[in-house]
Amino acid sequence: MKSTVIVYICCLCLLAFSCDSRPKQNPKYTPATSATDSVINSGGKVAVENYREGARMIAANDCFTCHRVEEKTIGPSYREVAARYHFNDGNVENLAHSIMYGAKGLWGEREMTPHPGLEKRDAMEMARYILSLDTTNKAN
Ligand code: HEC
Incomplete structure (x- = not known):
């Protein structure tokens, strides 16, 4: 009888332990997903599916x-960038160029560091996501 109780207690302990440890087993996937989602959500009325990959890469870099989506920090907000440039192929190229090679003097005195490790097509996806944030309804 005594041993049954001990086994029972052990099972309870094991159960408590495994329940407690389970949520910690996959921690690395959670932040990446929620970072992307918060980028996308703060982007407001975005055609999410088309630009999700660009948003994901911005969150991962x-x-x-x-930069922030809404407020100017060290660099211009992405909303400001979208308001300044029309969403067309030329501007996607230009912004991708700034992202890859850095920029200075376009928005102020602060400098954007180059990102030489980025593929051009990835930089262009990021640029498309940023340009999709325009809310000024200027004619594209
Ligand atoms: C070290 C700070 C810093 C980092 C990191 C940074 N930026 Fe910038 N970014 C800036 C600054 C400062 C400017 C304004 C530069 C200027 O005045 O020419 C800028 C400008 C820009 C512009 C506008 C460029 C233009 O041609 O008008 C875009 C788009 C941009 N950043 C996107 C990005 C993306 C995407 C990343 C990540 C891959 C990134 N930035 C990382 C500081 C940064």
Whole structure:
């Protein structure tokens, strides 16, 4: 009888332990997903599916060290960038160029560091996501 109780207690302990540890087993997938979702959500009325990949890469890179979607920080807000440039192929190229090679003097005195590790097509996806944030309804 005594041993049954001990086994029972052990099972309870095991159960408590496994329940407690389970949520911690996959922690690395959660932040990546929620970072992308928060980028997309803060983007407001975005055609999410088309630009999700660009948003994901922005969240995965160092961009948010210096940029926010809504407020100017070290760099211009992405909303401001979208308001300044029309969403067309030429501007996607130009912004991708700035992202890859850095920029200075276009928005102020602060400098954007180059991102030499980025593929051009990835930089262009990021540029498309940023340009999709325009809410000024200027004619594209
Ligand atoms: C070290 C800070 C810093 C980081 C990191 C950074 N930026 Fe910038 N970014 C800036 C600054 C400052 C400017 C304004 C530069 C200027 O005045 O020419 C800028 C400008 C821009 C522009 C506008 C360029 C133009 O041609 O008008 C875009 C688009 C942009 N950044 C996207 C990004 C993306 C995407 C990333 C991540 C891959 C990134 N930035 C990372 C600081 C940064």
